[in-house]
Amino acid sequence: MPFLFACDPAMPQFDLIATATFGLENVVARELKDLGYSNCRVSDGRVLFSGDEHDIARCNLWLRSADRLLIRLGEFPAGDFGALFDKTIDLPWNELLPVDAEFPVSGRSVRSRLKSVPSVQGCVKKAIVENLKRRYNRFRFDESGTQYPIEVSLLKDVATLTIDTSGPGLHKRGYRQLTGRAPLRETMAAGLVQLSYWNRERLLIDPFCGSGTIPIEAALLGRNIAPGLGRSFLCEDWHWMDRSVFRDARTAARDARLPKLSETILAYDHDPAAIRLSERSATDAGVAVDIRFRRQEVSDLKSKREYGCIVTNPPYGERLGDTEEVEAVYRELGRIFTPLNTWSIYVLTSNRWFEKHYGRRAPRRRKLYNGRLECQYYQYPGPRPPDPQSSE
Ligand SMILES: C[S@@+](CC[C@H](N)C(=O)[O-])C[C@H]1O[C@@H](n2cnc3c(N)ncnc32)[C@H](O)[C@@H]1O
Numbered sequence: 406m407p408f409l410f411a412c413d414p415a416m417p418q419f420d421l422i423a424t425a426t427f428g429l430e431n432v433v434a435r436e437l438k439d440l441g442y443s444n445c446r447v448s449d450g451r452v453l454f455s456g457d458e459h460d461i462a463r464c465n466l467w468l469r470s471a472d473r474l475l476i477r478l479g480e481f482p483a484g485d486f487g488a489l490f491d492k493t494i495d496l497p498w499n500e501l502l503p504v505d506a507e508f509p510v511s512g513r514s515v516r517s518r519l520k521s522v523p524s525v526q527g528c529v530k531k532a533i534v535e536n537l538k539r540r541y542n543r544f545r546f547d548e549s550g551t552q553y554p555i556e557v558s559l560l561k562d563v564a565t566l567t568i569d570t571s572g573p574g575l576h577k578r579g580y581r582q583l584t585g586r587a588p589l590r591e592t593m594a595a596g597l598v599q600l601s602y603w604n605r606e607r608l609l610i611d612p613f614c615g616s617g618t619i620p621i622e623a624a625l626l627g628r629n630i631a632p633g634l635g636r637s638f639l640c641e642d643w644h645w646m647d648r649s650v651f652r653d654a655r656t657a658a659r660d661a662r663l664p665k666l667s668e669t670i671l672a673y674d675h676d677p678a679a680i681r682l683s684e685r686s687a688t689d690a691g692v693a694v695d696i697r698f699r700r701q702e703v704s705d706l707k708s709k710r711e712y713g714c715i716v717t718n719p720p721y722g723e724r725l726g727d728t729e730e731v732e733a734v735y736r737e738l739g740r741i742f743t744p745l746n747t748w749s750i751y752v753l754t755s756n757r758w759f760e761k762h763y764g765r766r767a768p769r770r771r772k773l774y775n776g777r778l779e780c781q782y783y784q785y786p787g788p789r790p791p792d793p794q795s796s797e
Contacts (some may be wrong), residue, residue, distance in 0.1 A: 422567060423452045423471040428773040429596040433471045440467055460647055461570050463656035469595035472574050475567035483564035484518050486528050493532035497565060499540035503552030503644045508533060510557060517559040529557045551642045579635035580690035583682055589718050593775060594618040598626055599715050602749040602786055607665055608713035614672035617683025621715050624692035626667050631658035639716040666695040673701040675790030687786045704737050711747040712790035721755045735762035749787040755780045
């Protein structure tokens with residue numbers, strides 16, 4: 406166990422960064438707050454907080470909308486290669502990296518004087534090697550062991566040096582082997598659900614479920630199932646990460662699961678292959694009992710229920726020739742959703758004319774990126790359901 410930034414040597418604390426796609430940073434900060442981390446600092450694409458190795462395990466297992474969890478080793482002004490090298494060499498690499506560590510360095514540079522990313526990466530790599538030479542008394546490192554992926558990120562001449570603890574991105578939950586057309590990232594789907602008024606007491610419908618990402622992420626949330634329970638994380642193999650840390654975090658996560666949802670989630674799509682795929686993924690995610698999938702045209706959607714929620718990601722019409730068809734679908738949505746006047750409705754699309762075809766301006770909207778595609782999340786929050794206590 407490294408004694409990094411330790412006030413109490415028994416409990417070394419790290420600066421941690423949960424990275425997030427643009428627009429979801431505050432959702433990730435709220436998740437962290439709900440997990441008990443109160444001192445979070447939010448900036449573009451990341452949320453900074455602190456924690457020990459138990460927190461690294463917990464956050465990897467539990468964060469729903471974050472992309473990765475990084476350890477921040479240092480952040481400092483680096484307007485030239487001299488400053489970058491000198492500051493990097495002084496960071497406590499030798500406390501985290503064993504002698505056989507494989508430590509690939511990736512990099513990026515935004516609005517900074519050091520523009521050549523390969524040169525920046527090379528400089529950081531050289532500085533880390535020098536640091537390790539001091540500790541291990543060697544000239545060469547064969548990097549034959551476990552990976553410790555390092556990133557140097559330059560923004561306005563400030564360098565941030567991090568080590569990735571997650572490995573594959575946190576959207577890789579492990580339940581989705583195959584996907585249909587244009588699937589949403591699991592982290593984005595979890596974000597959409599958390600930005601909505603839905604909770605486990607309310608009915609949720611996704612009429613364009615595709616590979617089922619929104620309903621599955623909602624079911625995981627509603628049953629308090631940690632999204633990372635079905636996968637492993639890179640840092641589990643690190644030499645200073647005690648085996649018991651992840652084992653205990655997984656046991657606690659299994660114990661925290663709630664029983665089956667009382668309100669079954671409804672998920673529809675007109676494509677039978679999408680429905681088959683979704684059913685399989687829901688089974689693999691352990692939430693098949695919570696979702697009813699059915700092949701259905703959106704024009705057949707109706708409900709007598711009140712105060713339900715619709716969270717959906719309809720087709721966008723990005724491909725040439727699809728636009729008219731998609732706009733007809735949006736007009737249809739306007740017609741079908743009109744009687745659902747107590748419902749809360751949320752639609753993610755890149756189509757800039759959505760509101761015009763749907764027929765109502767959204768009281769709230771949020772810019773989000775689905776991959777590289779700029780989208781808007783159109784939000785039509787409905788009235789609050791009556792409090793069941795008040796009628797007693
Ligand atoms: C953008 S994809 C949804 C992706 C989904 N959120 C996921 O993560 O996989 C849109 C889906 O809408 C379905 N769809 C298109 N037109 C439809 C219609 N008229 N009725 C029902 N489903 C439709 C398509 O089959 C496709 O699966």
